[in-house]
Amino acid sequence: MKTVIEPKFRCGECHELHDDEDEARFCCVPSVVEVYICPICHTEYDHDEEAAIECCGFDPDGPPPPPTAAELEAAGQERLF
Ligand SMILES: [Zn+2]
Ligand SMILES: [Zn+2]
Incomplete structure (x- = not known):
């Protein structure tokens, strides 16, 4: 299934949007x-x-x-x- 709209990934900590899931995952985790x-x-x-x-x-x-x-x-x- 092809998505029409490219998903963004939001960091759960700072709510910043990232194009890449890994980027979002490592954005604030672990927060140092x-x-x-x-x-x-x-x-x-x-x-x-x-x-x-x-x-x-x-x-x-x-x-x-x-x-x-x-x-x-x-x-x-x-x-x-
Ligand atoms: Zn973040
Ligand atoms: Zn002191």
């Missing part, structure tokens, strides 16, 4: 979001590295962030053995 995480409190910021750095005043040129309580505990336990 770039996320920057504050190294100190681990809050996530979508697409915004500056916000993640400014969150807790992280200094990329400064000393590494202090170890977490869990890391300190692990280090302390290691010293016991």
